[in-house]
Amino acid sequence: MTDLLNPVRRRSRDPFAHYRKRIVVSLEPGDVLAMRLERTRTTYRATIAAVFRTLADWHARAETRRKREERTARSR
Numbered sequence: 541m542t543d544l545l546n547p548v549r550r551r552s553r554d555p556f557a558h559y560r561k562r563i564v565v566s567l568e569p570g571d572v573l574a575m576r577l578e579r580t581r582t583t584y585r586a587t588i589a590a591v592f593r594t595l596a597d598w599h600a601r602a603e604t605r606r607k608r609e610e611r612t613a614r615s616r
Contacts, residue, residue, distance in 0.1 A: 544569050551578065 544567060552563040559577055566574040566583075573591055576583040 544571075 547569070548567045550565050552565070555561055556563050556577065561577040561579060564576050564578055568574055568585075571588045572585055573588055574583050574585045
């Protein structure tokens, strides 16, 4: 792997929801993830660590929910 020195930008493949605009994602130096809708100026930024922590938490909660549903389905 190489260190990130310059921003890397990519567009999503499909339009997002009712906005009908694609999402532009940027990986920026300093371990920052930035997203905005195409042809707009408002950019939303978060550290990669914060995004990973959020996704890991969602995954853990989904697993807990799935296991609880399996237990209640078996007890019926």
